[in-house]
Amino acid sequence: MSTSTAAAIEIGQELPSLVRQPTQRRIDAYSTVRAHSIHSDETWAQAKGFRTCLAQGMMSTAYVSDMMTRLLGSGFVKGGTMSIAFVKPVYAGDRLTVRGAVKDKRQEDGRTRVIVEVSCTNQHGQQTAIGTASGLLP
Amino acid sequence: MTEFKPLDYDTLQVGEEFVSDTQLITPEDVETYAFAVEDEHPWFSGDSPFGGPIAHPTMLGNQALRLRHSRYIVRAGLHARMEFQFLEPIRHGVRTRSRGRVIDKYERRGKPYMVTEFVTEDEHGTVLVRGQFTQMLFRDIPKEQP
Numbered sequence: 001m002s003t004s005t006a007a008a009i010e011i012g013q014e015l016p017s018l019v020r021q022p023t024q025r026r027i028d029a030y031s032t033v034r035a036h037s038i039h040s041d042e043t044w045a046q047a048k049g050f051r052t053c054l055a056q057g058m059m060s061t062a063y064v065s066d067m068m069t070r071l072l073g074s075g076f077v078k079g080g081t082m083s084i085a086f087v088k089p090v091y092a093g094d095r096l097t098v099r100g101a102v103k104d105k106r107q108e109d110g111r112t113r114v115i116v117e118v119s120c121t122n123q124h125g126q127q128t129a130i131g132t133a134s135g136l137l138p
Numbered sequence: 139m140t141e142f143k144p145l146d147y148d149t150l151q152v153g154e155e156f157v158s159d160t161q162l163i164t165p166e167d168v169e170t171y172a173f174a175v176e177d178e179h180p181w182f183s184g185d186s187p188f189g190g191p192i193a194h195p196t197m198l199g200n201q202a203l204r205l206r207h208s209r210y211i212v213r214a215g216l217h218a219r220m221e222f223q224f225l226e227p228i229r230h231g232v233r234t235r236s237r238g239r240v241i242d243k244y245e246r247r248g249k250p251y252m253v254t255e256f257v258t259e260d261e262h263g264t265v266l267v268r269g270q271f272t273q274m275l276f277r278d279i280p281k282e283q284p
Contacts, residue, residue: 026174026175056217074227083219
């Protein structure tokens with residue numbers, strides 16, 4: 001899989017978006033099925049005030065990791081960072097669009113660190129996760 | 139033997155430390171994670187620039203997130219924020235362990251939060267991932283929080 005070079009990445013550039021659908025089956029695989037879990041026990045989730053089971057917020061960090069690895073490859077796997085706030089629940093069956101835009105490029109120990117503003121937005125247009133991620137150009 | 143107690147904000151101490159069990163990174167676990175997050179990058183099942191297959195950088199997030207379960211009964215919690223630094227690739231076949239420490243607790247708008255910093259290492263002591271996360275503890279759960 002090809003990754004980017006410094007010259008090819010411009011501040012303000014939007015990354016190709018990803019669409020992800022955390023179905024209940026995928027949530028079960030991610031979180032494991034447990035009693036009294038808002039992720040896998042619908043009755044318990046509803047008792048806690050949610051309409052159905054929730055995806056773990058952490059699943060959204062994996063989506064962002066996917067996008068950043070596509071951009072930077074090994075420079076994200078080794079040298080990457082992420083800071084994400086989970087601002088709305090993600091429910092089983094939601095359809096998320098993962099977006100990123102290059103916010104800055106900085107020199108770091110002779111390499112270029114690329115900082116990306118990232119977000120996940122559900123099918124209703126509500127942002128569910130926002131933050132930044134970064135990595136080093138190979 | 140560990141004596142588990144329900145997690146309670148008032149008795150939780152800043153400075154409390156947690157240690158996870160070890161986790162062997164198996165190809166099957168990586169495959170399951172890939173299915174869960176819809177990310178089947180070829181490096182996760184075949185060769186990679188690091189020599190052999192690796193796991194997703196975020197795969198051990200749950201090992202860290204569940205640190206408090208090593209001592210407490212936690213019926214549910216809401217994850218508010220996550221920070222990662224990915225320092226080394228997570229290679230198939232390594233055994234990993236996470237250690238964490240509560241670095242803050244606070245109440246905001248009547249809701250209790252705890253902040254934990256963590257480090258995840260392999261069996262040789264190589265630091266793979268470090269970071270910190272903020273979790274809201276359940277008292278009364280509003281409907282529009284993750």
